[in-house]
Amino acid sequence: MFTTPWPLRINPHVDQARESALAWMRRFGLLDGEQAEEDFVDWRLAEVAAFFYPHASAEECCTAAQMMGWYFLPFDDQLDGEIGRDPGRVATVCSALIGIVHGVSGPESHDTPTVRAFADLWSRMVRGMSLPLRTRVAFNWTAYFSSQVTEAIDRRTGFAHRDLADYFLLRASTTCAFGQNDLGEKWGGTEVPPELWHHPVLQRVRQLGADVVALRNDSMSLRHEDITGGHNAIHLIQRSRGGTRQEALAEASRLAQEKVDELVELEERALSRLVRAVDESQRAALRGYADIIHDWICGDYEWERITTRHDEHRVMPGWAAGLLVSAGS
Template identity: 30%
Template sequence: MHVHFPGILEVAVAPRPIDYDLPFPYRCSPDIEMARTGNLAWVERYSLVCAEQNLDRYKSWGISQLAAYAYPEARGEDLALAADALGWFTLFDDQFDEALGEQPDEVAGICMKLLSLIPPGADSDTGADLDSFSRSYIDLWSRSTQGMSDDWCLRLRRSWQQTFEGFVEEAEERRTRAVPTVDTYLRKRVKSLGAYVWCDLVERLVGCHVPERAWSLPILHELRRFHGELCVILNDLFSLEREAEFEHSGDNLVLLTATRQSLALQESMEEALRVAEGKALEVMRLHMQIPHLADQIAATSEERAQLALYAGALTSLPRSNLDWSQHTLRYRDVPAIR
């Protein structure tokens, strides 16, 4: 299906509070200020933000607050890592909001270059020629994988690969003005939002270790996907104005639904909230199956505790999107920062 969105984009879309809550508790790390100071220094050190006025705008986004909501158990350097990763991802993603984001071959080249910088197969001879995103990405990888198992590092690499594949898929849809189905859209956006990366980092930043054999069963994969889909829907509700301005309507569930179902914008927002409620119910259902998963893998008492800790920590990811998005100024900024 190939359409344009003039009727939707002519509607004034103003930032507004979303009358919605999640059945997961609000939590926040106490180390926000340390993470904020460290993240700003890190962003400047790697020249990820070039102009002073752009640095002020970046500050207004409150990335360290998002990190503290997403990983409330993280402290000190661990929370700083979360803030740096989220800040890097946000700035990297924004470069595709403009013309570059409609050139899938160019996007693929940029993303695959980054993937080539991390094990296995990393090229150690390219350091002198790397740009700021590449150098900072290597730093994030090194800090993220410190002390983690080889299996976990491979899982994180696969998650980054899925993320980059999602960027390329989005670029192809922007180029063709294709409007995917809701299921196809959510599957793609969970990847391009980096949701699987953020799920992986739960183990690193919270300090829990999921038994490797638990990944042979579908429940944890489904749990990650539904948490990711919730993040996507909440992101799309709050970023509606920003994405309408860019006319990337195939990248927003609200605008996509309005077009496919011939709905008014408010009706489409309400439909998105109904979808979110369904995803939240699926998450709750899967949480109730964690003890059964533990039985299936003959988990020890310690492994059961680790599984419960991981599943509980995942709920902070969509919750952080909801709480942070209510206050950040990011979605009132349209031009990309560089």
């Protein structure tokens, strides 16, 4: 648990986005039956898109909700299962997705419902982006897919992090934090010029945001990850520092609050100094970027509170077995 000084905002097009995402997922075979559709609604995947991108247009909010629908059961949850313990199979899937991101191949290299759906989704995610932003979003989504291979190798070898700083660097990739933030610049935000996006202050701002979200998510997903294993900050804290589960959760909350407080101070001092040093159009982009990180933190906090996704250990439904595995794999 932690507190922030920023408001929770929600996109007014959330209901339209929910219906659009359900229809799109049905079309690509990513939902099967009433229970699957109820899970999408109860997991509040349209809401998390609306929290992250409160200023997106109706069309953009619909695309964001489709992305969230794709991100979880059709992709992320698959890698918690058997396939996620086979680095070679994960690399095959992720290579196909990276090919789509960079425009060098289509879904034919791994022709499954999840990959076909992503090819359709990606083209609309990047439509109208400037070349610098498209290059950046491709880099960060490639890092996301690459991190799935890293996690599969870690599962196979039994590797477990003992250093939180190292863990947070990987976790920013495994949640696609920076790739999601990039989309905030396109979907209702203001694009940060490339000569400023790499500034150390902005690097720290986005890393802090990613760390806070990681701590919140890891705290809420314990029911599932106590069974499936995999990397989790609460497990890491218990493993490296000893103590009880409740003590580890309390430490995670303390760390999250410490990072929120650091972010507030960073914005008040270093970011405000940077804002004063640039021209008016760049000032708007820098302030808008801070808001993207605020929406990311507050939106995730609220989503973790209202979703049913973490209520219990998730068992992969039988119908989903073929979403990411091609015939003959």
